[in-house]
Amino acid sequence: MSAAPHDLGPLEAFLEERLGLSRASLHLGADLEAVLRERVRARGCDDLSDYRRALDQPEIAREELRVLAGQLTVGETYFFREWQQIEACADVALPERLAARPDGERITLLSAGCATGEEAYTLAIALHTAYPGLLPGRIRVAGVDVNPGAIQRARQARYSEWTLRAVPDDMRKRFFERAGSDTALRKDIARLVDFEVKNLLDDDPAFWRPGAFDAIFCRNVLMYLAPQKAAELLDRFAGALAPRGFLFVASSESLRAASAAFEVAHTHGTFYYRRSDARHGRAARPPGDAARASAWVASIHESSARVAEVAQRVAPTPRRGAPAPPRGAAEARDRPSTRPPSTRPPPPAELAAIDRALQLIGGERFADAMAALAGLPRRTASRARVDLLRAVVLCQQGDLAGAARACESALDAGDSGAAHYVLGLCQEQAGDVAGAAKHYQAAAARDPTFAMPHLRLGLLAKRAGDLATTRDELGRAAALLVSEQQERLVLFGGGFPRSTLIGLCHAELQARGGHAG
Numbered sequence: 001m002s003a004a005p006h007d008l009g010p011l012e013a014f015l016e017e018r019l020g021l022s023r024a025s026l027h028l029g030a031d032l033e034a035v036l037r038e039r040v041r042a043r044g045c046d047d048l049s050d051y052r053r054a055l056d057q058p059e060i061a062r063e064e065l066r067v068l069a070g071q072l073t074v075g076e077t078y079f080f081r082e083w084q085q086i087e088a089c090a091d092v093a094l095p096e097r098l099a100a101r102p103d104g105e106r107i108t109l110l111s112a113g114c115a116t117g118e119e120a121y122t123l124a125i126a127l128h129t130a131y132p133g134l135l136p137g138r139i140r141v142a143g144v145d146v147n148p149g150a151i152q153r154a155r156q157a158r159y160s161e162w163t164l165r166a167v168p169d170d171m172r173k174r175f176f177e178r179a180g181s182d183t184a185l186r187k188d189i190a191r192l193v194d195f196e197v198k199n200l201l202d203d204d205p206a207f208w209r210p211g212a213f214d215a216i217f218c219r220n221v222l223m224y225l226a227p228q229k230a231a232e233l234l235d236r237f238a239g240a241l242a243p244r245g246f247l248f249v250a251s252s253e254s255l256r257a258a259s260a261a262f263e264v265a266h267t268h269g270t271f272y273y274r275r276s277d278a279r280h281g282r283a284a285r286p287p288g289d290a291a292r293a294s295a296w297v298a299s300i301h302e303s304s305a306r307v308a309e310v311a312q313r314v315a316p317t318p319r320r321g322a323p324a325p326p327r328g329a330a331e332a333r334d335r336p337s338t339r340p341p342s343t344r345p346p347p348p349a350e351l352a353a354i355d356r357a358l359q360l361i362g363g364e365r366f367a368d369a370m371a372a373l374a375g376l377p378r379r380t381a382s383r384a385r386v387d388l389l390r391a392v393v394l395c396q397q398g399d400l401a402g403a404a405r406a407c408e409s410a411l412d413a414g415d416s417g418a419a420h421y422v423l424g425l426c427q428e429q430a431g432d433v434a435g436a437a438k439h440y441q442a443a444a445a446r447d448p449t450f451a452m453p454h455l456r457l458g459l460l461a462k463r464a465g466d467l468a469t470t471r472d473e474l475g476r477a478a479a480l481l482v483s484e485q486q487e488r489l490v491l492f493g494g495g496f497p498r499s500t501l502i503g504l505c506h507a508e509l510q511a512r513g514g515h516a517g
Contacts, residue, residue: 007048011036014055015072018065019146020201020229024359026072035071039064065199069146073224076366079118079159080166082219084270085248086122089215090130092267093246094139097214100242107139110213112200112237113221114143117154117193118163121185123217124192125175135192144198151197157190158182200233211242219250234261238275247273266504269459350382357389366393384413391419395426417446421453421492433460451480452492455505462508471509478505 012023012032026032036048043060045051055061080086089109097107109127111120120143128135135141145151158179164172176183198207200221216237222230237247238261247262249272262273353376360369370393373386391406403426407419424439437460440453458473481489481502493501 008033008036010052011048014052015068016226016229018061018201019069019072019199020225020233021072022224022226025224032072035068039067065146066148066197069199070149073147073150077115077118077220078163078166079122080168080171081119081122082250082270083122083166084268085217085219085272086126088268088270088272089123089217089246089248090126092265093215094127094131097242097245098138100244101214104138106137107214108212109139109141110216111141111143112216112218114145114150114154114195115147116150116159116163117143117157117195118159119143119217119219120154120193120195121157121189124189125171128189128192141193143193143195144200145195146197146199148197151195154193154195155190157185157187159185200236201229208236208240210239211245212240213245214242215246215248216241217248219248222249238262241275243275244277245275247275249273264500264503266507271500271504350376354382354385354389369393384410384415384419387413388415388419388422391422395422400426400430417443417450417453418488418492420446421450421456424453424456428460433464436460449480449483449485450488451477451484451501452488454480455501458505458508474505474508478502478509481505 012026015021015026016023036051040046040048040051043051043054043064045054055064094107101107109123111117111123114120120141124135124141127139127141131139143151143154145154159182161183164176164183167176172183175186175189177186178184198204200218218233218237222233225233241247246265261276263276265272265274353372357369357372360366360372370390373390373393376382376386387406387410391403391410394400394403394406404423407415407423407426410419420439420443424436424443427433427436427439437457440457440460443450444453444457454473454477458470458477461467461469461473481498484498489498489501
């Protein structure tokens with residue numbers, strides 16, 4: 001017999017309070033009811049209500065939360081994820097923080113919600129490369145996660161090939177070695193990171209002491225938290241960061257300039273944040289700022305359900321041995337669609353499946369997202385949209401040929417140009433900049449109101465040192481962003497609001513003596 005809705009409510013409230021997970025995120029991936037009923041049996045309780053009463057005992061609650069955290073939290077990650085942010089940390093944050101700290105005072109970087117350790121170890125590799133000899137004596141990397149099983153795996157430092165898919169070949173040779181069917185991080189590098197089981201929401205004054213951290217990485221965590229809990233965590237980060245310290249969140253988790261505690265920064269083709277000069281401890285928070293932070297967090301939940309972060313991310317450096325561009329993908333497909341877009345409203349079940357897939361993509365649960373899309377019939381009222389989402393997932397999984405086929409299908413079903421944009425991202429990931437530019441141009445030609453292709457073309461031109469094209473494309477992007485469709489901003493804007501993307505264009509133009517038309 002399945003539980004009535006009210007049976008799960010008290011347990012959802014408990015998990016939201018203690019783990020911070022929003023009620024919506026509790027139902028992503030794992031079957032919450034099945035997980036809880038298994039814990040009922042394991043504890044020898046009579047039913048869900050009896051299990052909830054048992055959780056009022058502190059020792060039982062601590063033990064159960066450790067088990068439940070391992071079953072309900074998302075742990076999919078990989079090495080060198082969003083590498084531009086790692087470069088920004090090494091090139092911008094670390095030199096500044098080293099200059100700000102007195103000689104001999106240790107710099108500390110925190111990977112908050114580190115899962116199985118890939119992010120923390122990527123930081124160690126990057127900093128060991130940039131600052132040889134300073135780790136661990138002068139620079140410390142720490143990783144914390146609420147899931148004990150994930151921390152145990154992090155300490156083992158053994159990984160599958162899938163988690164190393166973005167690691168350049170030279171880095172593989174320098175820092176990894178075969179270990180049976182797995183790949184192991186070199187022991188001297190693994191020793192550079194300290195791991196600890198910790199709930200980010202638990203009070204720990206010693207750990208979260210003022211100025212404890214010079215930089216905090218907390219990527220793909222906030223989107224799963226209840227709004228008030230995420231706002232509390234951001235407040236905790238601000239208090240624990242050194243003055244002008246750095247905060248790196250996922251591209252789908254923009255702070256949207258909602259809190260006076262942080263201000264946005266942009267270098268290396270990516271966004272990140274710094275603790276604002278306006279903040280001097282908790283008491284400095286302006287009246288109403290907590291409400292604005294809560295409103296921002298609510299907007300994360302609204303947008304995270306529809307953000308495909310992978311479509312924003314492209315590899316910063318073509319990896320040697322990267323797959324060749326898929327056949328036929330280098331040429332823009334400009335002919336009209338052979339099938340007009342359907343005008344039949346999608347049925348509710350179809351919309352629900354798409355919404356679930358978007359949630360999973362936003363959380364980088366790509367296999368689960370593909371499974372959600374696989375349940376839809378081939379002939380669907382939302383075929384172009386479904387094929388586009390499939391293309392996004394396949395591109396992230398490294399199946400560029402599959403992504404190209406899905407994009408072709410989306411274009412055939414009436415996609416107005418977003419599929420060309422995703423094809424461009426695939427080409428960038430494969431290292432084919434010329435092919436990527438052709439698809440961005442095709443996306444812009446199919447829909448002259450689409451701002452994002454011009455933004456990417458401008459950034460490609462900047463990379464190539466083409467000043468005139470940089471000015472032209474970023475100027476067009478800034479002008480089009482003023483009236484860009486909100487759904488496209490959410491889907492392709494990396495979680496950043498219209499004003500921030502326009503600000504990026506203006507900043508780049510100003511740096512190059514141009515202006516937005």
